Amino acid sequence: METPTICKCGFISVLARDPDSLVSYNEISNTYSIALANDLSPIIAFCPLCGGRELSDTQSMPECGCGLVLGWANEPNIPIEYDSEFNEYCLIAQDSRKTILYYCPICGGHLPKTERTSLFTTPSTEEIIEINERLKSVTTMDDVVRILGEPDERYGPIINDPEKKRVYGMKDVRQGLRYTSLAKTLVLTVQENEDGRIHVIFEGKPKSI
Numbered sequence: 001m002e003t004p005t006i007c008k009c010g011f012i013s014v015l016a017r018d019p020d021s022l023v024s025y026n027e028i029s030n031t032y033s034i035a036l037a038n039d040l041s042p043i044i045a046f047c048p049l050c051g052g053r054e055l056s057d058t059q060s061m062p063e064c065g066c067g068l069v070l071g072w073a074n075e076p077n078i079p080i081e082y083d084s085e086f087n088e089y090c091l092i093a094q095d096s097r098k099t100i101l102y103y104c105p106i107c108g109g110h111l112p113k114t115e116r117t118s119l120f121t122t123p124s125t126e127e128i129i130e131i132n133e134r135l136k137s138v139t140t141m142d143d144v145v146r147i148l149g150e151p152d153e154r155y156g157p158i159i160n161d162p163e164k165k166r167v168y169g170m171k172d173v174r175q176g177l178r179y180t181s182l183a184k185t186l187v188l189t190v191q192e193n194e195d196g197r198i199h200v201i202f203e204g205k206p207k208s209i
């Protein structure tokens with residue numbers, strides 16, 4: 001009998017419900033496996049997102065000692081890739097969706113630390129508070145443009161696959177506005193979803209090299 005996959009965050013069961021994810025669930029052994037190649041479907045011992053640990057416990061993690069993920073990333077036919085820009089290992093699903101592997105699914109050790117955070121600014125609390133204050137009474141996208149002015153970029157609509165929406169809890173986007181030059185430390189995105197709700201997203205800006 002295999003040891004059941006350890007996951008504290010619940011993400012692995014979400015992945016297994018996505019038919020394109022390459023991750024599948026075996027009810028009898030209570031294990032998840034990844035279909036990496038015809039003859040290679042290893043059992044996932046540890047969730048690649050949480051490593052099977054509580055989020056408060058990630059400091060005590062050893063590094064991956066088995067080296068399997070690193071080896072698979074060097075195999076052109078195996079859908080695991082190394083992204084040198086962000087220093088990340090990713091599982092590439094059949095629909096090209098990327099899942100970052102933070103922990104080795106086999107030994108549970110942590111994989112190289114992502115450099116994503118060092119490449120982007122950290123949004124300042126002052127700017128977030130200021131923008132939230134300016135947007136506190138908006139109910140429509142026209143309100144947003146009236147208050148903040150024309151965005152640097154408009155996008156949408158974005159229509160997602162119904163199956164993916166169900167699995168990942170995603171919403172279609174009617175329209176989006178992106179403000180890249182409004183604030184010093186952040187990019188502001190305002191999005192109107194299919195349910196008419198307006199979402200405000202703050203993200204770091206790429207640091208200039």
Ligand SMILES: [Zn+2]
Nearest residue numbers: 007009047050
């Ligand atoms: Zn997990």
Ligand SMILES: [Zn+2]
Nearest residue numbers: 064066104107
């Ligand atoms: Zn490992």
